[in-house]
Amino acid sequence: MILDTDMNEDVDDAGALAVLHALADRGLAEILGITYCTSARWGVPAIKAIDRWYGRPDIPVGAFGRPGFLDEHADLSYIRFLAEAYGPGEDSAVPGGPEPAAAPARAEAAPGNSPEAAAAIVQAATAPGNNSEAASAIAQAATAPEAAPEAVGLLRRLLAGRGRADAVLVGIGPMPNLAALLDSGPDAVCPLPGADLVRRSVRSLVLMCGRIPEGIEYNLRQDPGAARLVLTGWPTPVVVCDGELGGSLQAGARFCREAPRGNPVRTAYLLHAVGLDWACYDQAAVLAAVTGTRYFRFSAPGRLEVDKEGSGRWTADPSGNHRYLEARFDPAELSRLIENLMLAPPRSGPPAPFLPESSDEELLERRKAALAAHFRSVLDEGLEELEGAE
Ligand SMILES: [Ca+2]
Secondary structure: OOOEEEOOOOHHHHHHHHHHHHEEEEEEOOEEEEEEEOOOOOOOHHHHHHHHHOOOOOOOEOOOOOOOOOOOOOOOOOHHHHHHHOOOHHHHOOOOOOOOOOOHHHHOOOOOOOOOHHHHHHHHOOOOOOOOOHHHHHHHHHHHOOOOHHHHHHHHHHHOOOOOOEEEEEEEEOOHHHHHHHHHOOOOOOOOOOOHHHHEEEEEEEEOOOOOOOOOHHHOOOOOHHHHHHHHHHOOOEEEEHHHHHHHHHEOHHHHHHHOOOOHHHHHEEEEEEOOOOOOOHHHHHHHHHHHHOOEEEEOEEEEEEEEOOOOEEEOOOOOEEEEEEEOHHHHHHHHHHHHHHHOOOOOOEEEEEEOOHHHHHHHHHHHHHHHHHHHHHHHHHHHHHHOOO
């Protein structure tokens, strides 16, 4: 399995990664690698925190290759607090080296914890060009210890190592990485162009996207060009897990009550969904990618077509290479299954020590303060504009 995720604006990506690890713990999947498909600097360290929790710190994680894609509000997202709370460095700690959590601790200690300080963090973190100590400490904490490989290069490397078409790709975000993979040319790693490499090494692509039979959906809308390229050009079977299906499944409340403190996925759900149930779009796609028809039915073949605005439309077509998923079970039962998988403790046992430096309450307060500072500044800007207009 290779997972391409946009973990940032919604929390189901964190839940989906938990489900993938739980299925791998049951011997049902091998996680070859993970690629990240937004420019948010906190995405890769947040993914790595979850991988470490599940005892798989060595899974390669590829970073998005260009700036400015869907990172506008990343400093307010749970991924930033996850990256900061769980630190980047436990696994790279060397005997006699610096304390693993030193960098994030410094980043937080400097600005403190008041709303003004939270605003300073946001300001520092949103101005990558500025040289303030806080900004560089935050950036360092989030990107250390070593720079992540670039996503498309990592995808090519992972696929080039396959002897046959047995890899399953799961896309649970917008599709710029998958489009770039298809579009990629021969390189030092593999003489095949992207589409041929995919045909040779990939069994199927499972995508969380679209609405059946038609409609606008987030992952299509954020990069319609990439989605069109992938949906028209992907040379293997494509399975579509649409927004209606994922939206009918809910998990998170019981998970937050029963998962242990220190589980970064629980921290993610607390911060993003404040302990409430949340839609399981991405978990559904991962579950289907690993278990096939056990919990889902595949539709007759057809094609999901995407227009320039990111609206999709399903057309039945016996020669199409797309199928969409339908649940074989009651949504409440599938939701329970997904939440049970999210709750399954790591087979390796939780790594110790793994508790975040801050309590749940402190993390929640810090995120609330950052959100409040953001909305205050939006409001102030609006007021200034109004005054200027008078
Ligand atoms: Ca997603």
